[in-house]
Amino acid sequence: MPQVTGYAPGWPTWAELASPDVEASNAFYCGLFGWYAYTVTIPGLADYEIFTLGDVQGPAVGGMQALADDAQPASWTCYFRTENLRASVDTVVRMGGQELMPPTDISNLGRMALCSDPEGADFAFWLPGTLKGAGVADEPSTVCWVELACRDLEGARRFYGEVFGWRAVDRDYYSPYYTNFKVGDWSVAGMLSLDELWTPDYPAHWMPYFWVEDCDASTARAAELGARVRLPPTDIKPGRFAMMTDPAGARLALITPEPGDRAEIRTRP
Known part of the structure; x- marks a missing residue:
C-alpha cells in the first residue's frame, strides 16, 4: 500500500504501546519487525518513542510510551480518527462508556483523548496535527x-x-x-x-x-x-x-x- 497521507473519520490511524520497560520493548519489536525507534521529546509530557520502517527517515508505523503507573498492565492502544474530539468523547459517555483522559494536546503532533467502551475496552481518538497517523499500512511489518x-x-x-x-x-x-x-x-x-x-x-x-x-x-x-x-x-x-x-x-x-x-x-x- 502507498504511504498514507491522511485518514477519514472512523478509521484506525495509530497504534501505541504502553510498556513498563521501553528498552526491552524496543529490542522485542525491532527484533521482530525490523523496525527502527527514535525518541521524541514532548514539552510537558514524557518522552515518546516512534517506530519506523527502515531508519529514522522511514515512515512511522506506531508509537510507545513508558507506563505511568507500574500497577497498570502493558497494552497496545488503538487510535481512531475523529473530526470533533469533544463531541466524540461526549458520545462515548452518553452511550455508557468512560472518558479516561480528556482531550489533550500532544505538542504540535495532534490532539487525543482516551476512552473505554461499556465493557471496559480502552481505545483513543486522534485529531491530527503534524502527525496524521501511521505513514504506511497494509504491508509487511505494519x-x-x-x-x-x-x-x-x-x-x-x-x-x-x-x-x-x-x-x-x-x-x-x-x-x-x-x-x-x-x-x-x-x-x-x-x-x-x-x-x-x-x-x-x-x-x-x-x-x-x-x-x-x-x-x-x-x-x-x-x-x-x-x-x-x-x-x-x-x-x-x-x-x-x-x-x-x-x-x-x-x-x-x-x-x-x-x-x-x-x-x-x-x-x-
Missing part, C-alpha cells in the same frame, strides 16, 4: 487490522455505531460470531466474541494485527524473543494468523493475509 474482543456483541454494535458511524457486517471467519465494521464500503475493524474458549474474567480489549510475510516463522521468532503464544498459527479465510502477548504482557496478533488486492478485499460486501 498494522493491517484492529480487532475488538468482547461479550456483548449487540451492545458493542450500538455503541461503536453511534461513536464512529460504523456499519456492522457478519462474517464466518474464525468463529461464528465475527463482525466487520465498515466506514462506507471499507472494512476498517473487526469484532469477535469472548466465548467459552476464554476464561470468564478475561477482559474486553482492542488488539492490533501486524502483517508478516510468514506467520509461522514470525511466531517462532516472537517466541524466541520472549513472547507467549496464546494461539498458534491458524488458517482462516483472511489468512494465517497467531495471537500472543509480548514479553511485558501486551496483546498482539500476527497475520499473513490472503493473497489479493487489498482494496478489493477490504470492500467486499
Whole structure:
C-alpha cells in the first residue's frame, strides 16, 4: 500500500504501546519487525518513542510510551480518527462508556483523548496535527487490522455505531460470531466474541494485527524473543494468523493475509 497521507473519520490511524520497560520493548519489536525507534521529546509530557520502517527517515508505523503507573498492565492502544474530539468523547459517555483522559494536546503532533467502551475496552481518538497517523499500512511489518474482543456483541454494535458511524457486517471467519465494521464500503475493524474458549474474567480489549510475510516463522521468532503464544498459527479465510502477548504482557496478533488486492478485499460486501 502507498504511504498514507491522511485518514477519514472512523478509521484506525495509530497504534501505541504502553510498556513498563521501553528498552526491552524496543529490542522485542525491532527484533521482530525490523523496525527502527527514535525518541521524541514532548514539552510537558514524557518522552515518546516512534517506530519506523527502515531508519529514522522511514515512515512511522506506531508509537510507545513508558507506563505511568507500574500497577497498570502493558497494552497496545488503538487510535481512531475523529473530526470533533469533544463531541466524540461526549458520545462515548452518553452511550455508557468512560472518558479516561480528556482531550489533550500532544505538542504540535495532534490532539487525543482516551476512552473505554461499556465493557471496559480502552481505545483513543486522534485529531491530527503534524502527525496524521501511521505513514504506511497494509504491508509487511505494519498494522493491517484492529480487532475488538468482547461479550456483548449487540451492545458493542450500538455503541461503536453511534461513536464512529460504523456499519456492522457478519462474517464466518474464525468463529461464528465475527463482525466487520465498515466506514462506507471499507472494512476498517473487526469484532469477535469472548466465548467459552476464554476464561470468564478475561477482559474486553482492542488488539492490533501486524502483517508478516510468514506467520509461522514470525511466531517462532516472537517466541524466541520472549513472547507467549496464546494461539498458534491458524488458517482462516483472511489468512494465517497467531495471537500472543509480548514479553511485558501486551496483546498482539500476527497475520499473513490472503493473497489479493487489498482494496478489493477490504470492500467486499
